[in-house]
Amino acid sequence: MFAWMFDPFFWLVVPVIVLEALRVARSERKRQRYSVAMAALFGALELLVLGLCAATGSPLVFMLVMVVRLAIVRVRERAWWVRGPLKASLLLVALGILMAVGQVSSFAEVAGTNLDPTWRITILVLICAACAAAIMPVRIADEPKETLSAPLAFIVFVRVGLPLGAQEPLFAVVVPVVAVAMSLVCALWLFSAGKRANQFEDSTLVSELLVCERGVLLSFVWLGLASNEHLAGIGALLLWWSGSLALLALEASLRRRPLPKPMAFFALAMAVNLPGTIGFVAEDLLVHGLLYERPILAVAFVGVVTLNAPALYLALVNVIVDVHARYPHLQAQPDAPRSIVMLVAATLSLLVGLIPRPFVAGANQVYDTIVPASHRADH
Amino acid sequence: MEAIISFLTSQPPLHVLTCVTLLSPAAGAFVLVLLSVSGINPHERWVAAVSGITVTGAALAALLLAGLTMLRPGHEFDEVLWTMYSVESYHLDVSIYVDPLSATMIVLGGAVLPVLGRFSGRYLHKDPGYLRFFVLLGVAATGFFWFVLGGSIDMAFFGWELLGLSSVLLVAFFWDRSEPLVGSGRVFATYRVADIALLTSAVLLHSYAGDSSWASVFGVGELEGAHLGTFPATVLGLAVLAAAIGKSAQVPVTGYIVRAMEGPTPSSALFYGTLSIHAGVYLILRFEPLFAEAPIVRIAVFSVGLLTAITASLSARVRADAKGALALASAGQAGLMLAEVGLGWTTLATCHLLAHGLLRLTQFLRSPSWLTDAQARRSAFGGGRFRSDFYAERLLPIPLRNWLYAAALSRFGMDAILDRLFSRPLSALAHLASSSRPRMRKRDGARIADACAPIQSVGSAPHVHVHASTSKGVH
Numbered sequence: 001m002f003a004w005m006f007d008p009f010f011w012l013v014v015p016v017i018v019l020e021a022l023r024v025a026r027s028e029r030k031r032q033r034y035s036v037a038m039a040a041l042f043g044a045l046e047l048l049v050l051g052l053c054a055a056t057g058s059p060l061v062f063m064l065v066m067v068v069r070l071a072i073v074r075v076r077e078r079a080w081w082v083r084g085p086l087k088a089s090l091l092l093v094a095l096g097i098l099m100a101v102g103q104v105s106s107f108a109e110v111a112g113t114n115l116d117p118t119w120r121i122t123i124l125v126l127i128c129a130a131c132a133a134a135i136m137p138v139r140i141a142d143e144p145k146e147t148l149s150a151p152l153a154f155i156v157f158v159r160v161g162l163p164l165g166a167q168e169p170l171f172a173v174v175v176p177v178v179a180v181a182m183s184l185v186c187a188l189w190l191f192s193a194g195k196r197a198n199q200f201e202d203s204t205l206v207s208e209l210l211v212c213e214r215g216v217l218l219s220f221v222w223l224g225l226a227s228n229e230h231l232a233g234i235g236a237l238l239l240w241w242s243g244s245l246a247l248l249a250l251e252a253s254l255r256r257r258p259l260p261k262p263m264a265f266f267a268l269a270m271a272v273n274l275p276g277t278i279g280f281v282a283e284d285l286l287v288h289g290l291l292y293e294r295p296i297l298a299v300a301f302v303g304v305v306t307l308n309a310p311a312l313y314l315a316l317v318n319v320i321v322d323v324h325a326r327y328p329h330l331q332a333q334p335d336a337p338r339s340i341v342m343l344v345a346a347t348l349s350l351l352v353g354l355i356p357r358p359f360v361a362g363a364n365q366v367y368d369t370i371v372p373a374s375h376r377a378d379h
Numbered sequence: 380m381e382a383i384i385s386f387l388t389s390q391p392p393l394h395v396l397t398c399v400t401l402l403s404p405a406a407g408a409f410v411l412v413l414l415s416v417s418g419i420n421p422h423e424r425w426v427a428a429v430s431g432i433t434v435t436g437a438a439l440a441a442l443l444l445a446g447l448t449m450l451r452p453g454h455e456f457d458e459v460l461w462t463m464y465s466v467e468s469y470h471l472d473v474s475i476y477v478d479p480l481s482a483t484m485i486v487l488g489g490a491v492l493p494v495l496g497r498f499s500g501r502y503l504h505k506d507p508g509y510l511r512f513f514v515l516l517g518v519a520a521t522g523f524f525w526f527v528l529g530g531s532i533d534m535a536f537f538g539w540e541l542l543g544l545s546s547v548l549l550v551a552f553f554w555d556r557s558e559p560l561v562g563s564g565r566v567f568a569t570y571r572v573a574d575i576a577l578l579t580s581a582v583l584l585h586s587y588a589g590d591s592s593w594a595s596v597f598g599v600g601e602l603e604g605a606h607l608g609t610f611p612a613t614v615l616g617l618a619v620l621a622a623a624i625g626k627s628a629q630v631p632v633t634g635y636i637v638r639a640m641e642g643p644t645p646s647s648a649l650f651y652g653t654l655s656i657h658a659g660v661y662l663i664l665r666f667e668p669l670f671a672e673a674p675i676v677r678i679a680v681f682s683v684g685l686l687t688a689i690t691a692s693l694s695a696r697v698r699a700d701a702k703g704a705l706a707l708a709s710a711g712q713a714g715l716m717l718a719e720v721g722l723g724w725t726t727l728a729t730c731h732l733l734a735h736g737l738l739r740l741t742q743f744l745r746s747p748s749w750l751t752d753a754q755a756r757r758s759a760f761g762g763g764r765f766r767s768d769f770y771a772e773r774l775l776p777i778p779l780r781n782w783l784y785a786a787a788l789s790r791f792g793m794d795a796i797l798d799r800l801f802s803r804p805l806s807a808l809a810h811l812a813s814s815s816r817p818r819m820r821k822r823d824g825a826r827i828a829d830a831c832a833p834i835q836s837v838g839s840a841p842h843v844h845v846h847a848s849t850s851k852g853v854h
Contacts, residue, residue, distance in 0.1 A: 185812055192809035234466055261554055262415075262511065272571075274544055275537045281464065281471075284533075288469060291582050298582075306575045307805075310568035317551075317560040324555065343416060360464040 003057030003106045008366040009158060012237055013054045013150065016244045019345075020150045021047035023248055026341060028255060029143050030076070042076050046147075053152050057106045059095040059160075066091060066152055077145045084146055087133045091156050094126035098160060111163035120164055127153065127161045128175055135182050135218045137189055137211035144207060148214050148251070149244035158225065158370050165226070166371070172228035179223035180300045186215030187304050191311035197318030202326060206254045209315045210247060213271055216308050217243035223301065224286050232289025233371060237363040238282035238356075239273075242349060246270035246279065249345040254316075256339060259323045263342045268316050270349050272309040278352040281360065384450055393447060393456055397475050399440035400524050407433025408517030415510055423509055427500035430513035434496050434520050438489040441524060445482035445489070454479055457530060457594040474530025476593045483729050484527040484661050487736045491653045492520050498744055499645040508552055512643065515552075519545035523654050527661070531592040532581040535665075539577055539626070539658065543570040546655050549646035550639045562638035569635045573625025577662075580618040587611040597668050604668065612669045616676030619666045620683065627659030628710040629687040629717065633694070634794040636710055640702040648743030651706045653736040660716045660732055667725055681721025687714030693787040701746040707790075709739050 024030065025043025034042075049069040056062050070088050074080060098104050102113045115123070134151035165171035190212035197205055221243065224236020249267035253260050273279030283305065290298035352359050407429050414421050421429075448456045456477040463471040477485075496516060503509050522541025529535040547570060551563035584591050588605040598604030607615065623629070628636040628651075636656075640647055650656065663680060670677045691711035698704035712735045719728040745752055772780050786792070 188809040188812040191805065192813035195806060195809065231466055231469060265548060265551075269544060275540045280537075280540075284471070285466065285469075287578065287582055288585065291586065302575055302579065306571055309571045310564065313567045314564050317564050320554060320560060321557045324557070357462070357464045360466060364466055 004055050005057040005107060006055060008369045010054050012363065012366045013155065016150045016240060017047060017050040017054060019244045019248050020050060020147050022341060023148060023251065027143055045072055050150055054155055057108055059099050059104065059107065063092055063095050073145060081145050083133055083138055087130045087153055090126045090130040090133065091153060094123045094156070097123055107159040110160050120168065124161060124164055124168065124171060127156055128178070131157050131222055132178065132182060135186070135215050135222065137186055137215045144211055148210065148247045151218070162225065162370055172226060175226035176223050176294065176297055179219045179226060180297060180304065183216050183219030183223065183304045186212050186219060187308045187311055190216065190315060191307065194311055194315035194318055197315065197322055202322060205319055205322065209319070210251055213250065213312060214247055216304065217247065220286065224289070227290060227294060227297065228371065229289040229293055230367065231285045233367045234360065234363045235282045235285030235289055237366055238278060238359065239286065242270065242273065242277060242279035242282050245345045245349045249342050252339045252342040252345070254319060257323070259320060260339065261320060263339060264316060266346055267342065268312055270346070271312055276353050277349045278356065278359070280353055281356045390458065393444060396440045396444040397528065400437050400444060400528065403433045403437040403440070404517040404520035408514045408521070411510055411514045411517070421510070423504065426510050426513050430516060431496050434517060435493040437520055437524060438492045441485045442489040444477060445485040448477040449479070449482060455599050457599050459530065471533055472531065474534060474592055475528050476530035477528060480664055480729060481527050483733055487733055488523050488527065488654060490737065491649065491740055494740065495645050495649050502645055503643060512552065515545045515549050519649060526658060530594065532584050533591050536577050536581055540574055542655055542658060543574060546650040550642040552642050552646065559641035562641040565635050566639045569625050569632050573622045576618050576621035576625065580615060580622060583615045583618060587615060607669065607672060609672050612673035613675050616666060616670055616673045617679065619662060620676060620679055623659030623663045624683060627656055627713040629683050629714055630690060631793045631797060633687060633691050633707070633710050634790050636706045637703045640706055644702065644743060644747055647702055647706065648740050652709055652739035652743040656709045656713050657732050657736055660713050660728065663717060663720050664725055664728060667720055677721050681718050684714040684717025684721055687711060688718060690791050693783060694790045697784060697787045701749045705739065705742055705746060
């Protein structure tokens with residue numbers, strides 16, 4: 001029951017989880033509502049719970065921890081919300097079926113299990129629905145309640161979805177198409193939010209920008225993982241890192257007043273994967289991976305990438321213009337209160353982006369672990 | 380003497396020069412960023428000195444590199460410096476390729492960058508964004524040298540994006556005003572489309588030629604270049620042309636260059652007078668050998684160039700502001716260069732590029748003193764007119780002349796057409812996609828009355844936006 005999976009995938013997810021915990025611990029709202037110590041405690045709890053989910057090899061433990069996390073977030077946010085329990089329910093049902101019907105007690109056994117196709121498809125649909133729910137931006141007036149870049153659905157997708165999906169020929173065809181379509185919708189919503197910035201509260205505009213961009217980046221990750229292409233998979237894993245860093249940097253810079261504009265622009269460069277950042281390498285690999293076997297998907301991906309960058313830029317520009325209009329008294333103040341989180345995120349992104357070889361090799365190793373060579377499309 | 384030349388043109392000195400050229404401006408920008416984030420507020424003199432030393436050092440090294448390469452047999456220097464990453468058969472090499480074409484561009488960059496740095500040091504005196512300008516100048520210089528010296532399309536893409544990014548951020552340099560920010564949005568969107576076109580070209584080149592290094596695609600010395608065939612060469616050529624259209628402000632996206640004039644004058648001179656505007660032309664020149672297999676691309680390059688030359692020149696003649704007129708004239712000249720490439724006159728286009736870049740730099744940098752210069756010229760003519768009353772337009776019938784005037788004022792309606800074809804449908808699509816989302820509420824809980832208000836175009840958004848924001852009275 002207490003099997004652990006400290007495999008390369010776990011170590012890949014750890015930085016993402018640490019960033020997520022850091023985001024919770026440094027949350028301005030939580031500091032105001034509770035105290036600095038309590039915010040740090042919530043961050044530590046987030047680290048512990050997400051870390052347990054990534055490390056456990058047992059679906060049962062995963063389910064228990066997921067329910068505990070739901071309770072923690074309920075206490076932390078002082079409100080119920082629809083999407084968290086919905087996603088948890090989808091995953092609980094999927095893992096429940098896997099354990100009950102497939103007699104699976106460890107994630108390591110998933111690839112070898114011989115499920116009836118109907119059950120297999122049911123599980124895959126449930127997991128993919130949870131992933132889609134995690135990607136789809138929900139409009140919020142304040143900080144996002146859930147994780148920005150480390151949804152549990154993605155961990156289940158990698159642990160269960162990919163091994164089961166390898167047995168379904170349509171899996172690698174349908175899921176990437178859904179992922180690209182979702183990325184397009186998220187990019188359009190981002191564009192729309194940027195255009196109608198005057199209809200948003202300050203914090204809501206930032207939240208809207210963040211959740212839409214999260215949707216785009218996670219869709220790309222989902223697309224790469226589900227495409228069953230080697231290069232695209234590695235690109236997706238790297239994009240998971242780069243996306244986490246970019247989202248953290250965006251939030252750290254955009255919620256500050258006076259707005260640190262240089263940092264905000266650098267965070268934008270990270271989010272749209274400009275050269276020098278790790279996202280550039282990830283995007284390059286993703287495009288090359290998709291091109292040879294899935295040219296139409298590659299074209300669609302490139303189209304969304306083209307739309308995403310100006311949409312994000314427009315939203316950012318409107319945040320700046322908005323802040324100028326709302327807080328004219330801050331105009332006279334010096335520009336940039338420095339954010340340590342932002343600086344660390346930027347440094348990491350640049351470091352990995354300029355010396356990507358060991359990280360690409362690491363992501364390659366992770367991909368080999370999560371998608372065995374016999375299951376790959378290029379095999 | 381021969382021994383000295385032989386030593387200088389051997390690999391070690393050229394490697395050193397390459398590293399200085401590619402890394403020095405980036406190092407300068409990095410030092411300035413470090414000073415900024417560490418809380419040290421360096422004096423302007425120090426900022427200018429750091430930037431001057433690194434950018435000028437890179438420019439001198441680049442000029443030497445170009446000169447020494449020309450002394451080598453075959454006039455080419457092709458070298459893989461290191462492999463950035465590799466996965467199975469796919470690898471991204473950091474490589475360098477210098478040939479007469481890139482040497483010409485290096486000469487342009489090497490001549491322009493130090494002058495601009497020196498000019499900007501005085502021009503931006505006491506500007507709050509002084510340090511930021513020099514950081515971005517370092518990024519632009521890095522991008523330019525990577526773009527020109529990069530030994531493969533991947534490396535060129537790396538530099539191309541850095542050049543674009545620095546250009547956009549310099550358009551938004553005065554970011555306390557909304558117009559530069561919105562103008563930079565238009566530039567960013569156009570550049571992004573061009574970026575994606577170049578990325579597509581890179582992927583296509585990988586796919587068709589099996590390699591993306593200039594040396595293997597175009598051949599070096601006895602190594603023969605790739606023969607792609609008509610269809611691949613045409614598809615690739617059109618993708619490259621799309622990228623060049625975006626970067627060199629050709630028809631139909633010429634309009635963005637006028638919005639880009641919101642940036643400080645040195646940045647306008649750097650990007651829209653010399654480096655960025657010619658990057659597209661350079662790209663077309665680089666791919667020109669492939670056009671032998673793709674006559675359609677040749678015709679397209681010629682047509683786009685000629686059309687831009689005509690429309691942009693006419694628009695420049697009716698433009699009221701000096702920088703706008705100069706920018707449009709630059710786009711027109713870039714169009715002429717493309718037309719020359721389309722006709723196969725690559726040497727003429729290369730010379731044209733170099734001469735135009737240097738001339739336009741001078742004109743841009745003198746543009747703040749335009750009136751003084753005009754008065755000085757008038758004085759030189761003894762106070763009389765220094766332009767004759769004859770204009771070629773007078774030969775045209777009056778209705779045609781009036782139509783041309785109106786069309787040139789509106790830049791032949793290209794911005795409106797682009798808005799109608801792309802911006803509005805995209806806005807409508809975004810509006811449609813987001814119409815199902817719950818409406819936002821004001822802070823007081825009142826529902827926004829008109830959440831479905833028509834989406835503003837990029838150009839008009841800030842005015843509406845600022846008033847609406849202010850009216851909420853949130854402080």
